[in-house]
Amino acid sequence: MTPHHRIGEGRTRLREHRGLSRGSPRPFGALKDPSFRRSLALLRAFRHEQDDPDGCYGLLARDAADQVEAYGGSVAGRTVVDVGGGGGWFTEEFRRRGAHAYLFEPDVRELGEKPPDGAVIADGYLLPLADGVADVTFSSNVLEHVADPQTFLSELARVTRPGGLIYVSFTNWLSPWGGHEWAPWHYFGAERARARYRRRTGKPAKHTLGENLFAVHIGTTLRQVRARDDVTVVSARSRYWPFLAETVVKAPGIRELATWNLLLILRRCPP
DSSP: OOHHHHHHHHHTSOOOBTTBOTTOOSOSSOOOOOOHHHHHHHHHHHTTTTTOHHHHHHHHHHHHHHHHHHHHOOOTTOEEEEESOTTSHHHHHHHHTTOEEEEEESOGGGGOSSOOTTOEEOOTTSOSOOTTOEEEEEEESOGGGOSOHHHHHHHHHHTEEEEEEEEEEEOOTTSTTTTGGGTTGGGGOHHHHHHHHHHHHSSOOSOOBTTTBOOOOHHHHHHHHHTOSSEEEEEEEESSOSSOTTTGGGSTTHHHHHOSSEEEEEEEOOO
C-alpha cells in the first residue's frame, strides 16, 4: 500500500475533536507564554543531544506536539505529515496521541536504525502526496537547510487541506544557534567557525553554509510569508523564548538575535 493510500484511508476517520472542525478558520486556543522551567529543561536536553538523542528529541517532540494542539486542538484521529523529521521522534509522538502520522525524510542517514513504520524517503520540494491530504503539516528545524524556502513552504501548503494547520520552525542565521554545531562562532564567519570546529573536535563539521545550511532571516521570511495568498499567519513567535514570545518577534533587528528559533503557525487558505 502506498503512503498516498494510507493517508487517504486515515482521512476518512474521525475529523472532529475537542471543538475543532474541518473548516475552522481560527486557532483552537492561544498558546500561553511558556515558562523559564520549560526553557531550561529544553536547554539542558540540547546539551545532551549527541550522547542522549532520544531524551533530547523525545522532550522536544512532546513540547512541539503540545504547541500544535494548543493551536489546533487534539491531533487524535487526524492526519499529520512530518516533513524532514529525521529519526521520527515527532512522528512517534503524534502517533502516541492518536494521530495518523507519516514521516517524509530526504536523507536516509537521518532516519537512524529504527525509523517509524511507513517512513518515506522523499524530497520536501516534491512530496509524493495528493493535494490537501493533511490536517496538520509539520516541519521542525528544516527551513534553514533548504536552498529555496518559498518553494518548500509552497509544498507544505499544497498537501495541507483548506483550514488545516501548518507548523514551521527554523533557527535563524543571526540566532546564537544559527551556526548549529559551530555556533556561536558563525558570527565571525562560517569558514572560520568550521575550521575552529575541526581543530576542537578533530572531525569535519556536519553543516556547510550554502550546501546544507543557509542564512535564513526572520524579517525576510515574515515578509515573504505574509505576502502569500495560500496561507494566513496565525502566530509568529519564538519557539523557546520563556516570555513575551510573540512580542520579541515584532521588534525589527532585535528579533534576529533574540528570537533564537522562529515558530510560524500558518492556516491553509481555501483555493
